[in-house]
Amino acid sequence: MDTAYQPTARTTPTRYRERAIYDRDVVHRILDEALICHLGYLSDGRPVVLPTTHARCGETLYLHGSSGSGPMLAAKQAVELPVCVTATLVDGLVLARSALHHSLVYRSVVVVGDARLVEDPEEKRRALGCLLEHIAAGRSGDCRVPSARELAATGVLALDLVEVSAKIRAGGPADEPEDLALPHWAGVLPLSLTAGAPVAADDLDPAVPVPPYLAAYRRP
Numbered sequence: 594m595d596t597a598y599q600p601t602a603r604t605t606p607t608r609y610r611e612r613a614i615y616d617r618d619v620v621h622r623i624l625d626e627a628l629i630c631h632l633g634y635l636s637d638g639r640p641v642v643l644p645t646t647h648a649r650c651g652e653t654l655y656l657h658g659s660s661g662s663g664p665m666l667a668a669k670q671a672v673e674l675p676v677c678v679t680a681t682l683v684d685g686l687v688l689a690r691s692a693l694h695h696s697l698v699y700r701s702v703v704v705v706g707d708a709r710l711v712e713d714p715e716e717k718r719r720a721l722g723c724l725l726e727h728i729a730a731g732r733s734g735d736c737r738v739p740s741a742r743e744l745a746a747t748g749v750l751a752l753d754l755v756e757v758s759a760k761i762r763a764g765g766p767a768d769e770p771e772d773l774a775l776p777h778w779a780g781v782l783p784l785s786l787t788a789g790a791p792v793a794a795d796d797l798d799p800a801v802p803v804p805p806y807l808a809a810y811r812r813p
Contacts, residue, residue, distance in 0.1 A: 603705045604758035614759040623702045623759055624649045625727070625813045627680035628786075632656055632750075634676045634708075636663050647680070648720070648727035649754070654678065654704060655711070655720040656750040665710060665748030673707035678752060686782040689766035690775045698763055698781060705756045711749040720749045731806035786812055 597615040598604070606613050614620075624630075624647070633642045643664065646657045656678070658665055668674040685698035711717045718739070725733040739747065766779050788810040791803050 598754070598757045600758065601756050604703065604756050606758070606760060609760070609762075612760045612762055614761060615757070616759070619761075620702050620754070620757055620759045621649060622813065623682060623700045624654065624680055627682055627702075628728070628812070630656070630678050630680040632664060632676060632678050634664055634667060634674055636667060646724055646728070647678070648723040650720065650723045652754045654752045654754055655723055656708070656752065657721070657724050658748045658750075660746055660748040662748060664708075664750060668708055668710040668748075668750055673709055674750070676706065676708045676750075676752060678704040683784055685784050687762075687766050688779055688782065690768045690772040690777045690779045694766050694768055696762060696766070698783075699761070701760045703758055703760070704752060704754060706752055708750040708752040711751050714744065716751075717744060717747070717749050720751070721747065729806055729810065731804065735804055735806075 594617075596617055598617060598620065600613070600615055604613075604615075628646070629644050630647045631642050632645050633640060635641070641663060643658075643662075648655050648657075656664075664674065664676075679701060681699055681701040683697055683699050687694075687696040687698060689695050711720055721739060721744075722733040725736070765781050768779060791807045791810075793799075793801075793803075
């Protein structure tokens, strides 16, 4: 397998092309770290963008939702649903001397293609297991498996990672030379996602310990 995705007209940015990255490992790391993505599709000719959970299993991206949700119903009717999926990680605020040059330190991935509704029960179970592992590694073996009724009520879309690009913005502000002497603070305010102490459900038996994968939780 190639170490990079092949750029296409749909995965080539129109601005800041130098930030585009097609390396598979970079794309995989961003998708694996992001907790949610945004799914864009057309519904009755109108664009719709929805936040949802996702998981990467090899070169397939799985997207989760109710079987009665708009994307799942649209995919069932269309067999293959044209979609655009984005995932973004914000690593910092870029504060410039001028208002124009404020920005973000970020890592993002865009995937375009035709998603299919996962109908096979075994693939759906595997996909839902991947989704649980994506949220917290070790969780799929530490909960009750879905019942047949729950599986029927849950929809999963599968999207092959073919047309894919990452985009990364790093570094500080890019102020104009004439603004460098202005008396305004400029630089980067780093941001990160950190986990607090697990909070047990009110009805949890106090004898049930916090599992190690939650006590030491961190994103990949």
